[in-house]
Amino acid sequence: MVLQSIFLRTTLKPKFKKNGGTRDVLVVALPMLLSMSFDTLMTFVDRLFLAKLSPFEMNAALGGGGTQIVMTNLFVGVLSYATAMVAQRLGAKKNGECSQVIVQSMYFALICMPFIFLTIPLGYFLFGLQHLDPLQMEPQKLYFKILIFGSPLVLARSVLANFFTGIGETKIIMKSAFVALLVNIFANYFLIFGYGPFPKLGIAGAAYGTLLGTFSSVAMMALVYFNKKNRRRFGTSKNFGWDGSTMKELCGRGIPCGIEFFLNMFAFQSLLFLFHGMGAVSATAASIMFNWDMVAYVPLMGLEIAATSLVGRYVGAKNAAAARRSCISGLKIGWAYALTIAMLFLLLPGVLVDIFSPDTASDVFNEARPMSIFMLRVALFYIVSEVLLVIFAGALRGAGDTLWVMFTSVCMNWCVTSTLFVSAYIFHLPANYAWCAVVCGYSLWPFVFLWRWKTGRWRRHVLDK
Numbered sequence: 001m002v003l004q005s006i007f008l009r010t011t012l013k014p015k016f017k018k019n020g021g022t023r024d025v026l027v028v029a030l031p032m033l034l035s036m037s038f039d040t041l042m043t044f045v046d047r048l049f050l051a052k053l054s055p056f057e058m059n060a061a062l063g064g065g066g067t068q069i070v071m072t073n074l075f076v077g078v079l080s081y082a083t084a085m086v087a088q089r090l091g092a093k094k095n096g097e098c099s100q101v102i103v104q105s106m107y108f109a110l111i112c113m114p115f116i117f118l119t120i121p122l123g124y125f126l127f128g129l130q131h132l133d134p135l136q137m138e139p140q141k142l143y144f145k146i147l148i149f150g151s152p153l154v155l156a157r158s159v160l161a162n163f164f165t166g167i168g169e170t171k172i173i174m175k176s177a178f179v180a181l182l183v184n185i186f187a188n189y190f191l192i193f194g195y196g197p198f199p200k201l202g203i204a205g206a207a208y209g210t211l212l213g214t215f216s217s218v219a220m221m222a223l224v225y226f227n228k229k230n231r232r233r234f235g236t237s238k239n240f241g242w243d244g245s246t247m248k249e250l251c252g253r254g255i256p257c258g259i260e261f262f263l264n265m266f267a268f269q270s271l272l273f274l275f276h277g278m279g280a281v282s283a284t285a286a287s288i289m290f291n292w293d294m295v296a297y298v299p300l301m302g303l304e305i306a307a308t309s310l311v312g313r314y315v316g317a318k319n320a321a322a323a324r325r326s327c328i329s330g331l332k333i334g335w336a337y338a339l340t341i342a343m344l345f346l347l348l349p350g351v352l353v354d355i356f357s358p359d360t361a362s363d364v365f366n367e368a369r370p371m372s373i374f375m376l377r378v379a380l381f382y383i384v385s386e387v388l389l390v391i392f393a394g395a396l397r398g399a400g401d402t403l404w405v406m407f408t409s410v411c412m413n414w415c416v417t418s419t420l421f422v423s424a425y426i427f428h429l430p431a432n433y434a435w436c437a438v439v440c441g442y443s444l445w446p447f448v449f450l451w452r453w454k455t456g457r458w459r460r461h462v463l464d465k
Helices: 003-008 020-049 053-093 096-116 122-130 136-149 151-166 173-191 205-225 228-234 244-276 280-299 300-316 320-347 349-354 363-397 402-426 430-442 447-455 459-462
Strands: none
Touching: 003 136, 020 053, 020 205, 020 244, 020 280, 020 300, 020 320, 053 096, 053 122, 053 151, 053 205, 053 244, 053 280, 053 300, 053 363, 096 136, 122 136, 136 205, 136 300, 151 300, 151 430, 173 280, 205 430, 228 459, 244 280, 244 459, 280 300, 280 320, 280 363, 280 430, 300 320, 300 363, 300 402, 320 349, 320 363, 349 363, 349 402, 349 459, 363 402, 363 430, 363 447, 402 447, 430 447
């Protein structure tokens, strides 16, 4: 509530002395950071509740949920470019075309649905390659299947969020994410453990709770999208026809983003598969570490989205100086957040790990605990450098430099995953030491994105046209 009140005070004066200043970035980034935090907490609560049942249920949720994201990320990635398209049209004062972009995005999402449903056998095949413990395999399949069938809600939420991010009105995304969090927590509590009239569904209850939360978020954003203000300003009740040129732009610029999202998430999920393939203890240690890593990293993606939106807007307005200032402001905000998280990882790793201890004694958890503590402390090094990645990757996307971002980020993630494979499966290092090699890779690559931005090529190819 304190952060929300700060945000509301910053929005009382929408005109700033300097475009791209810290307050300018906060207007877009703070609601997005909070909304991403709420989404992260929603997933975190799922896994925390399941950890109380057993480490196998928690590991299954991480494996199954991550695979569902892999299978939908190609399409979510293509749709994500709608943020830049909307921002550019807003900057060029073509408000009526903003809703046109969203309608074409919805059509694209509908076209994608059959392909997403057909990925269920592929997901099962990937699980089989891991040789998982049967106590993890069956719940992982169930969790994955339920989430895949709920993917229309995921795509609809992504499309609506792209609109509000593109026009810089991210309060609604924050509020809808908070509502989704509350719905998810209450649904999980009753559906996972079976309180009152509700049966004990275990991991299936966690999946249904996630979908109920997502539905509430979609409904809330849809109501605002079609309200009187947006109907007048953007014509959201019109432009329902097919527009080939807008769809062509969405696919042409968005497909590199989609390929990037898919390959990057597949690389991350392969990273997780490699840890899970090292046995139940390594799987549990990695799951705990990745759960906290998600809490630390995902909110930073709010800054990445803000950078895409602001730079896209200033590209449309031909204002290179403001685009640069927005990046510097984003770095200041990101490093303040990252240093706070780093201190928690350094000083309180044991407390963070013990939150996932099961209700009944578990030898697997006891063996995994010291390994998880070590991995959390090592992770603090790359959390700080990742701020460079999210800011400059987002800025380059907003400027239209999506192809370079795609190739570089894919190379980064697959190089890191290959490093883990060599460390753990060829040199047979324990999971905690193999994690050190992963952190080294993730700490160095962000400087490549900084270099690309400083070359100024994005300016010559976009702003000077």
